Amino acid sequence: MRYLPLTPEDRTEMLSRVGVRHIDDLFADVPAATLRAPDLPPGKSELEVERTLAQMAARNMAAGSVPFFIGCGAYRHHIPASVDHLIQRSEFLTSYTPYQPEIAQGTLQTLFEFQTQVAMLTGMEVANASMYDGSTAAAEAVLMAHRITKRRKAVLAGNLHPHYRATIATVSAMAGDEVVALQPHPAGAGQHFEIDAETSCVVVQFPDFYGHLTDLRPIAEQARAAVALGLLVPPGECGADIVVAEGQSLGNPLGFGGPYVGLFASRQKFVRQMPGRLAGATMDAAGRRGFVLTLSAREQHIRREKATSNICTSAGLCALAFSIHLSLLGEAGLTRLARLNHAHAVELADKLAAVPGVAVRNGHFFNEFTIRVPGSAAAVIEALARKGVLGGVPVSRLEPRRPELADLIVVAATETTTAADISAYAAALREVLR
């Protein structure tokens, strides 16, 4: 086996040095009746593995091979070649959580940079070194709000991503906390939140699941917490106390849903209630600046059952990809990129609105919006896929129990969307709806 350096002679010699005759002597504590070989095929050469997996991969319709308009929490963006090269540097790829900081300054400094970038982007004071993804970060944000307020009820906006809602609801139900999920309102009007003495937080998505841009400031005045997502007015400026986001859009491929990177930012005064790792600056014995993991008295490996979260492994390498991509873009590049995304989405909205039977539901949006089609949106999306167009997400995929949403499709455009893609979509949709 090519990954195993020991030769049969090595093994014999080592067993003798250890003082046993047979390898199973070292497994003496394992009940003998359970020592049996699994019913699995023998190993394969590199070439054979490649052949097997490539055949599986080839059966999938890759986003880059067709006109592609799917979003809903995961977006197809162009990732500069240098990002993927850099995250495959051995020293980044094959290192561990930086528990020995003297030989992990690379990881620690990049995490410190990541935390700063996330804080700047969200308009918040402090950010952690990443969570698993946006949805789990949202669930952790709710738990954090409960700890801060010592209340146990979360109110979820109706236009929160349905799977984020389910993720939060699952953790809350299991932890014995209350969740009030408001009704979806795909037309995007403002929503009133009933906030009482038990309410710890209001969770709002920005832009929302249907692509609407709702001013969060009135909500923040009404409550004192929000969860948002986006590259527009920073949620920090809208009065949010905790901001989480899915960071996949920068540096990370679609990858069928993971691994992604959860962004988690808050106010300095709440830092000791934050989950996850934090890198901080300090000095070494010679007085040089260096970085370490810090405030670990919040974390499970120190505090065990009293920790702020059970999280250990986070999304280190995905956070690095995010950070490298953002360093390459800079503020100038990011602004241009966002503008191009918006421009393509505007063009797409106009072209789709011109298809008979199709109505665009959003007045304001960023790179994603909702359309209404006659009949079943799921059937339309399937018919489009058969024509080689991935035309968005039928809301029924995520909200199967709400027939009133069954004619809605959430559609996204990014910088990767071309004019030809848009024309192909409009033409295919016209045919499907005829």
Place this chain on the structure above:
Amino acid sequence: MNRQTRPAEFGGSIPADTFTGNRALDIEEALVFEIGRPEVTGVDIETPADFSPRLGLLERKPGIGLPGLSEPEALRHYVRLSRKNYGIDTGMFPLGSCTMKHNPRLNEKMARLPGFADIHPLQPLSTVPGALALLAELGHWLRELTGAAAVALSPKAGAHGELCGLMAIKAALAARGEARSIVLVPESAHGTNPASAALLGYRVEAVPARSDGTVDAAEVEKHLSAEVAAIMLTNPNTCGLFERDVVAIAEAVHRAGAFFYADGANFNAIAGKSRPGDLGIDAMHLNLHKTFSTPHGGGGPGSGPVVFSAALAPFAPVPYLVCDAGGLRYVEHAGEAEPGAEPFGRLTAFHGQMGMFVRAMSYMLAHGGDGMRQASEDAVLNANYVRAGLQDLMSLPFGERACMHEVLFDDRWLEGCGITTLDFAKAMIDEGYHPMTVYFPLVVHGAMLIEPTESESKASLDLFIATLRDLAMAAKRGEKARFVNAPRHAPRGRLDETRAARRPVLRWTNPPPQLNEQ
């Protein structure tokens, strides 16, 4: 002017032995905020034709100050930083309970195939049959290796898997009309175990180990009651020992109507040798980033699928795959579940860590069943070889018995030397090694937990043993300077963690934060 050779540091001083502070290949690197500028970009982006924006009044004002780097500046920044890291490819990384084994590059290549990397989690399922086939194949291998009835693939890491397993247990108890309040956790467990149980509102009760480092079934029995929901047991445990009472513990737990959760962090010792399902476990997470060689990436991403016994299988979370006569069916909502199934909910927005699934599958296909078995045997042999090479100089807390894939020493052998476990670990850095896990598990004093993994050759182990023997003898001779001043040859000397925690500087600001102030 090359801005990248100017160590523009906030706080701290620059060593005087060179003008730049650099030492040949070891080059000081400033923060991206000190070398980048907001107007610079390393990505060329086309300007769209004139259009009227539809952002309403919510357009961001410029001036947040995010710095940009041109492409060559970015490459240099991150390559220089990478060189300040120790990775598995750098040298031996014997971090106990972390399984720093070789990460095959074939796995990376496979994960990047567009058919896996460039597919959206919400594409019509009809357009991703290959992805579902991969989930099915991975699930089959994991179930076969563990002897389990079902698998939940979506948990994002080990601790997320613990949560998944405990939630299924809670749901199963609720289905019986029971709300039990206690989870038993041995003292040697990873911190995530008690933290996961506490997150779900359980009271954590510690089970002490007996003098040989393992849990006594009779002791477990004493703690069991109608209030106990589950025991969480790591097997092999974090002392590197197989819990030899495991079957008796499982029987006692089941007699009490409780469930048996196994922490699979150390599954790499027995993968392909023994199936946890045959030992009586009800749920176990598998760290794909440990046993199945997906890279640790400086702290993630991981992946923590959970296998379930038949008793817990009906409560597995969505989404999951059903393979029956009709072929593959993917259940994404509780309402779509087959009769008798009661999914407890959803753990994450999408399907789990697909990128890690592909890597793990690539690893398993390469090994096959026989290769997995050989890898486990080699991991155990290597750990015992290290034990045999060091046990006369360093102290074993539980006597000279065989260990599994990792060997645990305590610090009794350092008594009177004026050198701590931490000093010893830092001296290993100067010798070109990543230290072992230190001060964990908490059940022994000054723990040093060494896990060489199957990826080390005999020659590599011989040099490692010789190095640790040399250090151990130096410690016993009282050569303190070699230890208390270590590391002397790393990119940084010992870092002041107390300062970092007392006055947290968690981000760069303009003007820069001051590190010097007391």
